[in-house]
Amino acid sequence: MPDLGLNVLFEGRNFVRLLGGLWTALWIALAAMAASVVLGLPMGVLMTSRHRLVKLALRGYLEAIRVLPQLVLLFVFYFDLTYVTGVNLSPELAAFIVFTLWGTAEMGDLVRGAITAIPLHQYQSGYALGLKPSQVQAFVVLPQSVRRLLPLAVNLVTRMVKTTSLIVLIGVTEVLKVGQQIIDRNRFQYPDAALWVYATIFLLYFLACFPISRLAQTLERRFAV
Amino acid sequence: MELAVFREYLPAYARAALATLGIAALGIVLATAVGLVTAVVQYAQVPVARRVAAVYVELSRNTPLVVQLFFLYYGLPKVGLVWGSGTCAVVGLGFLGGSYMAEAFRSGLDAVEPAQTQSALALGFGPALALRHVVAPQAVALATPAFTANVIFLIKETSVVSIVAYPDLVYVAKDYIGTDYNTAEALFLLVVFYLLIVLPVSLGAAALERRVRRAGFGA
Numbered sequence: 001m002p003d004l005g006l007n008v009l010f011e012g013r014n015f016v017r018l019l020g021g022l023w024t025a026l027w028i029a030l031a032a033m034a035a036s037v038v039l040g041l042p043m044g045v046l047m048t049s050r051h052r053l054v055k056l057a058l059r060g061y062l063e064a065i066r067v068l069p070q071l072v073l074l075f076v077f078y079f080d081l082t083y084v085t086g087v088n089l090s091p092e093l094a095a096f097i098v099f100t101l102w103g104t105a106e107m108g109d110l111v112r113g114a115i116t117a118i119p120l121h122q123y124q125s126g127y128a129l130g131l132k133p134s135q136v137q138a139f140v141v142l143p144q145s146v147r148r149l150l151p152l153a154v155n156l157v158t159r160m161v162k163t164t165s166l167i168v169l170i171g172v173t174e175v176l177k178v179g180q181q182i183i184d185r186n187r188f189q190y191p192d193a194a195l196w197v198y199a200t201i202f203l204l205y206f207l208a209c210f211p212i213s214r215l216a217q218t219l220e221r222r223f224a225v
Numbered sequence: 226m227e228l229a230v231f232r233e234y235l236p237a238y239a240r241a242a243l244a245t246l247g248i249a250a251l252g253i254v255l256a257t258a259v260g261l262v263t264a265v266v267q268y269a270q271v272p273v274a275r276r277v278a279a280v281y282v283e284l285s286r287n288t289p290l291v292v293q294l295f296f297l298y299y300g301l302p303k304v305g306l307v308w309g310s311g312t313c314a315v316v317g318l319g320f321l322g323g324s325y326m327a328e329a330f331r332s333g334l335d336a337v338e339p340a341q342t343q344s345a346l347a348l349g350f351g352p353a354l355a356l357r358h359v360v361a362p363q364a365v366a367l368a369t370p371a372f373t374a375n376v377i378f379l380i381k382e383t384s385v386v387s388i389v390a391y392p393d394l395v396y397v398a399k400d401y402i403g404t405d406y407n408t409a410e411a412l413f414l415l416v417v418f419y420l421l422i423v424l425p426v427s428l429g430a431a432a433l434e435r436r437v438r439r440a441g442f443g444a
Contacts, residue, residue: 069384165289
């Protein structure tokens with residue numbers, strides 16, 4: 001190895017630029033996650049409904065989203081939409097929408113799972129104590145569902161963050177794109193830049209996701225039933 | 226959308242689908258092997274190796290496949306390790322999937338009640354024999370749903386291998402969009418071919434899970 005290609009990271013504003021690129025990715029992930037929570041909660045509740053048609057439609061939505069790789073969803077949404085309708089979305093917005101569609105489906109399924117995991121006797125005991133259905137929901141079902149849901153939802157955040165690595169492929173200038181720019185710009189001074197830049201990006205993603213997955217594990221242990 | 230375009234594109238997509246399946250199969254085999262070793266090392270609490278396994282699982286689970294592949298394909302050659310795109314794709318899938326498989330197997334092993342091991346030991350089995358003949362068969366059944374979920378996950382994850390120039394379905398679709406501008410047809414075929422691959426696998430997985438449950442191992 002020639003003398004430290006690592007230095008390329010500290011040339012000019014390179015490292016700050018990488019962090020900026022990571023922030024672009026994180027920002028989209030967090031915004032999509034927030035939207036997914038807002039939309040996924042009602043979706044999950046509706047998935048437990050007794051209405052056959054509602055259940056079928058939501059189940060169909062979930063499976064349709066799940067069966068395809070997220071990259072394919074991104075491509076279809078970003079390229080096809082423009083091609084067919086002429087609507088021209090920025091890649092950032094397209095990524096946000098696709099992640100929200102996907103996140104809502106996943107979140108909805110988690111919510112559904114958390115609700116259906118509540119044993120029947122919890123409801124029956126609530127009614128036996130004279131609680132109204134709305135009170136059973138608020139004081140018996142909701143608190144227990146949230147304990148089950150929280151670790152899984154936090155885990156979904158890490159999946160969302162990891163999935164942002166795909167958006168470079170529809171042209172978002174995020175951390176990988178910035179990395180490529182740095183490598184190309186320094187091709188002659190630092191021929192080994194690729195090793196260090198990609199190792200750094202690997203580490204940055206790890207540093208972004210590791211605390212979140214740790215949080216999910218801690219929550220899971222704390223709320224273990 | 227035009228039918229003639231479909232007819233023209235079909236052979237290339239069929240070839241790419243086989244390439245996707247091939248890379249997925251190899252990746253899944255490698256991931257399963259890595260996962261088995263990791264899970265057993267952690268279950269048996271082998272000193273040192275168990276720490277290495279823990280670090281590996283965290284690194285693998287908390288980074289995206291795309292970033293792992295970029296490092297393998299563009300980073301490693303700088304230290305003299307030059308791998309082709311197929312090798313990179315398989316190694317990447319093995320690295321990523323290994324930790325997911327390890328978690329699946331480990332949860333299967335943990336779900337087997339300690340009484341099973343204790344009974345086996347009381348009957349005179351050694352620890353290795355107890356694992357092999359008593360715990361493992363039950364753990365395999367218990368881990369099946371997580372295992373099949375991982376298989377489907379890894380097949381879907383192969384969709385990113387075009388970034389290391391592996392000619393999979395996405396690669397072909399991008400190619401046709403770029404050269405002919407038949408975006409609608411190219412993407413339609415992309416979706417159809419992924420459905421053709423993933424749907425039978427999910428149906429097979431569901432059937433396998435039912436079978437395993439009927440075997441009476443699962444709770």
